Amino acid sequence: MTPTINLSGAWEFALGNTPGYVHRINLPGSLQVQGYGDEVTVDTPWTGQIVDRSWFTADRYASYRRPGNIKIPFWLQPEKHYVGAAWYRRDIEVPESWKGRRVTLFLERPHIETRVWLNDREIGSNNSLSTPHVYELGIDVAPGAHRLAIRVDNRLLVDMGTNSHSVTDHTQTNWNGIIGRIELAAGSPVWIDDVQVFPQVAPRAARVKVAIGNATGVPGRGTVSVGGVAVEAAWDEPGGTAELDVPLDGDAGLWDEFNPVLHTLTVRLGDDEKTVSFGLRGVGVRGTQITVNGRPIFLRGTLECCVFPRTGYPPTDRAEWRHILTVIKDHGFNHVRFHSWCPPEAAFDAADALGLYLQIECASWANTTTGLGTGLAVDDWLYAEGRAIIRAYGNHPSFLLMAYGNEPGKKCEDFTRYLTRWVTYWKQAEPRRLHTTAAGWPAIPESDYHNIPEPRIQAWGEGLASRINALPPATTADYSGFVETTKLPETLCRLREAKSWNYAAVEAPGSIISHEIGQWCVYPDFSEIPKYTGLLKAKNFEIFKDTLEANHLGDLARDFLMASGKLQVLCYKEELESFLRTRNFGGFQVLQANDFPGQGTALVGWLNPFWESKGYVTPEEFRRFNDSTVLLARLERRMFSSRDVLRAEIEVAHFGAAPMTQARAYWKLAEADGRVHASGEFLERTLPLGNGTSLGKIEIPLADLPSPRHFKLIVGLARTKFENDWDVWVYPPERIVRTSDDVLIVSDWSELLRQARGGRKILFNPPPSQVKGGVALGFSSIFWNTAWTKNQAPHTLGILCDPGHPLFACFPTDYHSDWQWWELIHGGAALVLDGLSSELCPLVRVIDDWFTNRRLGLVFEARFNGCALLVCASDITSALDERHAARQFRESLLVYMTGASFRPAHAIDEAGMLSVVGLPDGCSSGE
Numbered sequence: 001m002t003p004t005i006n007l008s009g010a011w012e013f014a015l016g017n018t019p020g021y022v023h024r025i026n027l028p029g030s031l032q033v034q035g036y037g038d039e040v041t042v043d044t045p046w047t048g049q050i051v052d053r054s055w056f057t058a059d060r061y062a063s064y065r066r067p068g069n070i071k072i073p074f075w076l077q078p079e080k081h082y083v084g085a086a087w088y089r090r091d092i093e094v095p096e097s098w099k100g101r102r103v104t105l106f107l108e109r110p111h112i113e114t115r116v117w118l119n120d121r122e123i124g125s126n127n128s129l130s131t132p133h134v135y136e137l138g139i140d141v142a143p144g145a146h147r148l149a150i151r152v153d154n155r156l157l158v159d160m161g162t163n164s165h166s167v168t169d170h171t172q173t174n175w176n177g178i179i180g181r182i183e184l185a186a187g188s189p190v191w192i193d194d195v196q197v198f199p200q201v202a203p204r205a206a207r208v209k210v211a212i213g214n215a216t217g218v219p220g221r222g223t224v225s226v227g228g229v230a231v232e233a234a235w236d237e238p239g240g241t242a243e244l245d246v247p248l249d250g251d252a253g254l255w256d257e258f259n260p261v262l263h264t265l266t267v268r269l270g271d272d273e274k275t276v277s278f279g280l281r282g283v284g285v286r287g288t289q290i291t292v293n294g295r296p297i298f299l300r301g302t303l304e305c306c307v308f309p310r311t312g313y314p315p316t317d318r319a320e321w322r323h324i325l326t327v328i329k330d331h332g333f334n335h336v337r338f339h340s341w342c343p344p345e346a347a348f349d350a351a352d353a354l355g356l357y358l359q360i361e362c363a364s365w366a367n368t369t370t371g372l373g374t375g376l377a378v379d380d381w382l383y384a385e386g387r388a389i390i391r392a393y394g395n396h397p398s399f400l401l402m403a404y405g406n407e408p409g410k411k412c413e414d415f416t417r418y419l420t421r422w423v424t425y426w427k428q429a430e431p432r433r434l435h436t437t438a439a440g441w442p443a444i445p446e447s448d449y450h451n452i453p454e455p456r457i458q459a460w461g462e463g464l465a466s467r468i469n470a471l472p473p474a475t476t477a478d479y480s481g482f483v484e485t486t487k488l489p490e491t492l493c494r495l496r497e498a499k500s501w502n503y504a505a506v507e508a509p510g511s512i513i514s515h516e517i518g519q520w521c522v523y524p525d526f527s528e529i530p531k532y533t534g535l536l537k538a539k540n541f542e543i544f545k546d547t548l549e550a551n552h553l554g555d556l557a558r559d560f561l562m563a564s565g566k567l568q569v570l571c572y573k574e575e576l577e578s579f580l581r582t583r584n585f586g587g588f589q590v591l592q593a594n595d596f597p598g599q600g601t602a603l604v605g606w607l608n609p610f611w612e613s614k615g616y617v618t619p620e621e622f623r624r625f626n627d628s629t630v631l632l633a634r635l636e637r638r639m640f641s642s643r644d645v646l647r648a649e650i651e652v653a654h655f656g657a658a659p660m661t662q663a664r665a666y667w668k669l670a671e672a673d674g675r676v677h678a679s680g681e682f683l684e685r686t687l688p689l690g691n692g693t694s695l696g697k698i699e700i701p702l703a704d705l706p707s708p709r710h711f712k713l714i715v716g717l718a719r720t721k722f723e724n725d726w727d728v729w730v731y732p733p734e735r736i737v738r739t740s741d742d743v744l745i746v747s748d749w750s751e752l753l754r755q756a757r758g759g760r761k762i763l764f765n766p767p768p769s770q771v772k773g774g775v776a777l778g779f780s781s782i783f784w785n786t787a788w789t790k791n792q793a794p795h796t797l798g799i800l801c802d803p804g805h806p807l808f809a810c811f812p813t814d815y816h817s818d819w820q821w822w823e824l825i826h827g828g829a830a831l832v833l834d835g836l837s838s839e840l841c842p843l844v845r846v847i848d849d850w851f852t853n854r855r856l857g858l859v860f861e862a863r864f865n866g867c868a869l870l871v872c873a874s875d876i877t878s879a880l881d882e883r884h885a886a887r888q889f890r891e892s893l894l895v896y897m898t899g900a901s902f903r904p905a906h907a908i909d910e911a912g913m914l915s916v917v918g919l920p921d922g923c924s925s926g927e
Contacts, residue, residue, distance in 0.1 A: 037082030108180025170598025255279025279397025299587025301335030310534030367409030373418030565616035600787030758866030773832030835915030
């Protein structure tokens with residue numbers, strides 16, 4: 001064992017460019033966590049891009065810019081902020097037994113650049129963001145007392161991009177300090193400097209490459225051995241190398257997600273030795289799919305963006321990383337992408353043990369001021385960072401994929417040339433993993449795989465309201481066109497319309513892993529606020545909560561969370577299944593399972609930043625559509641008339657440890673209470689590895705089923721845990737839309753004014769052109785967040801209603817959006833009710849963007865000019881023979897209005913109505 005001295009504990013401490021040690025601080029840790037740094041003000045020099053800068057000028061934020069009440073909306077807010085140099089100093093005692101030994105200083109994870117002095121003699125500097133900083137103090141350090149000083153500077157002395165998650169205030173914060181192990185070590189003057197193990201799966205062997213260090217200044221020779229294998233090695237003044245081919249047991253276990261078997265080797269040179277852990281794992285590309293040990297895999301990935309609110313920096317202990325990665329694996333993922341940063345050793349250890357595939361990036365997102373390939377310092381720094389990452393973590397079998405970083409920007413031709421050289425270099429230098437240019441782009445023939453965007457709108461802020469819900473809901477979308485034809489895919493899923501962009505346009509060979517899919521938002525969980533007990537506080541949530549309460553909606557916060565959460569899960573399910581249906585696809589990376597607290601506040605997770613559930617979906621429920629084996633259905637539609645036949649093609653995506661023999665699939669159509677109305681089985685068969693495996697077709701005549709009714713089509717594999725389901729609705733077949741002598745249906749504001757008089761019941765169904773407020777209503781939830789995307793549509797998060805209200809007696813619904821609401825939201829409008837009494841509660845609420853928190857509705861009732869009025873802003877008139885849900889909703893409205901329950905409690909005058917609906921601008925009520 002190499003003797004070490006732990007340097008954790010109290011250090012003298014100073015801030016500024018010159019040391020004046022007047023404070024004491026504890027390491028490991030950051031200065032900000034321990035109360036040092038500057039107060040947050042309007043002028044704080046943040047590390048990170050702020051797209052929506054309205055906080056600095058808008059009246060609505062004026063109270064949050066006042067000293068003593070500073071609250072920022074665009075990311076979590078640190079108690080203290082500091083960018084610059086900090087000095088750390090302490091006395092050390094070198095033991096007598098270390099005389100003549102090589103003494104090193106080990107700093108596991110500093111942030112960012114360090115410079116070290118021993119007894120006022122400068123030793124050197126290091127600026128790696130991803131790996132330990134190790135300093136050679138020499139072989140002539142005399143026993144006794146010495147003074148050690150470390151300068152840590154967290155300015156971006158190399159501009160890797162201010163949004164890079166390795167440095168940005170968007171996520172971990174730009175902290176200053178040293179975390180993890182801080183220690184002195186004494187070793188041999190000639191030592192084993194590095195060991196890299198290159199596993200060979202087929203022969204069950206390993207090639208071991210050894211780097212030898214020499215601090216004596218004298219050439220020499222010796223024997224390098226691994227077990228029973230030994231070679232003679234020589235070294236010159238700087239050092240030397242050796243290679244050994246080491247056979248393993250013939251039954252040595254292979255490493256993968258199902259059997260994460262690890263092996264160890266001990267390398268010896270004289271009195272020095274080094275033990276390394278590795279996995280017997282190969283990786284390659286076959287056609288368009290990635291293989292591990294020759295078996296095709298499908299990467300089901302989420303991102304980890306360095307979000308650690310209690311400390312503002314990542315953990316370095318294995319237990320915490322095992323907890324995080326276990327949560328990820330419990331939700332069915334087998335892959336984690338570390339977005340523009342590299343985690344500490346403990347994360348690799350935990351991933352090795354759990355069987356997760358990692359994509360590691362070299363701590364850069366060069367999309368702001370940085371231009372890759374333009375001769376800036378970052379060009380060479382990235383190569384140095386990559387080499388340091390491979391040296392530190394290259395033996396970990398979980399380290400499967402490598403990219404320079406995220407989405408390069410500035411001068412496309414420059415970064416393409418630069419990243420082409422990058423991929424070519426790393427493919428030759430590091431064959432143990434697959435390499436690509438960047439997460440996002442460009443796709444080049446040299447890459448092993450392409451981590452590129454889905455065919456969706458990437459140009460934020462284009463005003464997508466007219467396109468968000470352009471196609472009817474279904475579950476038939478996939479990307480088979482990529483591998484089977486050049487036909488453009490219609491949509492990613494039936495939630496938002498795609499541009500004419502498709503994977504078939506990517507001519508480069510290799511596998512495709514879809515980049516940053518999802519990004520479906522949910523309403524804030526204000527019960528999280530007390531959880532922020534460390535450096536970062538949820539002041540952004542406090543702003544949003546204040547706005548909600550000011551609009552008299554504070555008591556609905558939990559309901560908004562749960563209802564929008566159910567819609568969020570629906571969106572993720574649809575999107576993930578579309579990829580799993582795509583034959584020979586490589587995989588996906590979701591952005592992301594937990595919330596992203598920066599970039600304007602992106603509430604895209606069903607888990608909070610602490611990796612805790614928000615309460616609306618369990619890991620077991622999520623794994624139904626995100627697992628090694630997933631049942632899939634291609635449905636013609638979700639809403640049916642009882643005169644229809646439900647038809648579905650059932651298939652399976654199976655990427656288990658081996659083909660599944662004697663697989664017997666079953667199906668059933670059931671109600672929520674478990675009553676089964678139809679069922680069947682498919683023939684027993686063997687399921688090969690891959691997707692697109694057909695199990696058979698289902699045809700269910702619906703004439704004998706009760707309607708209107710909500711059903712679930714459930715498909716599973718007998719004797720396994722694998723089962724999935726899809727919601728469908730069956731409605732009565734009436735082709736003639738009901739009218740009522742008791743209810744007058746009006747669709748124009750002027751007509752409403754003429755007809756509204758005492759005793760009448762009026763169903764007012766205004767066209768979107770007569771609805772005021774300009775809210776971009778969408779079926780899907782908000783994408784990422786409106787602050788970062790320059791107010792991209794939609795601006796809503798689904799609906800909230802009371803299913804027990806008599807309005808829904810003939811329209812089965814839950815309290816949240818589901819597919820049958822698509823017909824009622826598409827072509828409809830959100831009614832802005834802010835100008836009406838806060839006591840008027842809409843019967844169908846629309847959940848607004850948390851930045852504005854307007855009182856929105858789709859349906860409300862009131863007394864108006866002596867009549868009983870029900871206002872519905874959904875399209876309940878067009879193509880009702882085909883739009884079964886819209887027809888049935890209209891039916892339910894009319895049934896409710898003709899019944900005794902329809903007795904509006906609140907009155908609205910004409911001015912109030914005009915704040916919600918009215919003629920288009922430029923028209924008068926007499927026109």
